[in-house]
Amino acid sequence: MKIISVFNNKGGVGKSTLSFHLAHALAEKGVKTLMVDLDPQSNLTLQCMSSEELEELWTEEEPFIEDFQAALDDSQGSFSEFLSKSRSVHCHLKPIEDGVFESFELSEVYNAAPNLGLIPGRLSLHTFEDKLAKSWSDAFMGDPQALRLLTGIRRLCLDVGEKHGYDVAIIDTSPSLGMMNRVIISTSTGFFVPCMPDMFSTFGLTNIGLALETWRSQFNVMYSLLSDKKRSAFPDHFVKLLGYTIYNARRYTGQNEYDLATAHYAYASRLPKVIEDKIPKECYAHLAEGVISRPIGGTSVMHSHNTLPSMAQKYRTPMWNVPDLTNLEPEDRSTISGNRGMYTAKQGAYHAFADEIMNRVKGVED
Numbered sequence: 001m002k003i004i005s006v007f008n009n010k011g012g013v014g015k016s017t018l019s020f021h022l023a024h025a026l027a028e029k030g031v032k033t034l035m036v037d038l039d040p041q042s043n044l045t046l047q048c049m050s051s052e053e054l055e056e057l058w059t060e061e062e063p064f065i066e067d068f069q070a071a072l073d074d075s076q077g078s079f080s081e082f083l084s085k086s087r088s089v090h091c092h093l094k095p096i097e098d099g100v101f102e103s104f105e106l107s108e109v110y111n112a113a114p115n116l117g118l119i120p121g122r123l124s125l126h127t128f129e130d131k132l133a134k135s136w137s138d139a140f141m142g143d144p145q146a147l148r149l150l151t152g153i154r155r156l157c158l159d160v161g162e163k164h165g166y167d168v169a170i171i172d173t174s175p176s177l178g179m180m181n182r183v184i185i186s187t188s189t190g191f192f193v194p195c196m197p198d199m200f201s202t203f204g205l206t207n208i209g210l211a212l213e214t215w216r217s218q219f220n221v222m223y224s225l226l227s228d229k230k231r232s233a234f235p236d237h238f239v240k241l242l243g244y245t246i247y248n249a250r251r252y253t254g255q256n257e258y259d260l261a262t263a264h265y266a267y268a269s270r271l272p273k274v275i276e277d278k279i280p281k282e283c284y285a286h287l288a289e290g291v292i293s294r295p296i297g298g299t300s301v302m303h304s305h306n307t308l309p310s311m312a313q314k315y316r317t318p319m320w321n322v323p324d325l326t327n328l329e330p331e332d333r334s335t336i337s338g339n340r341g342m343y344t345a346k347q348g349a350y351h352a353f354a355d356e357i358m359n360r361v362k363g364v365e366d
């Protein structure tokens with residue numbers, strides 16, 4: 001299973017929307033895909049589940065989140081029934097967080113669409129991050145509990161993938177360079193960065209580059225101190241950068257090769273140089289020369305989707321499926337019908353984006 005993280009330390013760049021549509025595109029192309037929502041804000045989850053469904057799920061989990069062992073003791077044999085429904089990512093990680101390892105079992109996976117599953121997010125994930133931070137130094141000494149915490153997210157993805165036959169996991173992350181993202185990114189197969197064409201993206205990529213240098217050095221030191229058996233719980237190599245994409249920028253046809261406004265094009269044009277100067281070259285050496293300088297998928301998902309993402313979120317389906325829904329509200333029906341071509345064209349665009357993501361991941365395998 002390949003674990004692909006979608007990451008930017010700035011919010012508001014469309015990570016959740018892009019993760020949702022990329023995962024659906026991969027699933028439609030026959031790649032069995034698992035979405036994992038590791039942003040405590042749970043925006044990806046809310047694009048798949050109603051707020052009522054999520055509230056019910058969180059409410060049922062609450063005793064286990066407060067004290068897993070006590071809730072397990074009180075369940076009186078109904079734990080298997082509890083696991084017969086989908087459970088949040090934090091509920092899966094809580095036995096590791098609390099040290100109740102013998103109780104770690106996988107729940108059913110939420111069926112988001114054919115060929116597509118979801119492990120929902122949860123607001124309480126900050127407590128898992130706190131435990132990660134407290135255990136960080138102990139991992140260098142090979143402490144078993146600390147190592148279980150550091151590899152817990154990766155192990156969860158791989159175990160669910162093995163049990164249910166998923167080929168790829170798409171992880172939506174929070175806009176942070178904190179401890180949890182240090183672990184998520186560093187133990188993924190690869191990651192990519194959605195960018196807006198503005199100064200935040202150039203500075204954001206610089207910050208990501210500095211973080212990667214530090215994280216790579218820290219994990220290399222840790223690996224050098226661990227036995228081969230303990231080292232085997234981690235990936236064989238440090239994470240690879242799959243690239244970047246300009247996402248949801250306003251189109252100005254004929255202005256330049258990307259059809260962007262002049263000021264936006266100026267920022268977009270800087271990004272390859274920022275990557276070259278600031279991102280460790282080892283993180284993208286698997287790509288053919290020049291590939292890292294090009295946005296993933298070219299202009300396929302680059303330009304503004306206008307109100308299409310809001311309709312997709314409202315009806316919890318990819319943009320290209322919206323016009324054919326039978327439950328459209330009357331006030332939406334005429335507007336959506338009049339823009340049918342705009343909606344349906346997004347399917348080919350996201351399929352093209354998904355194709356290039358998979359090609360760049362294949363480079364990691366090679």
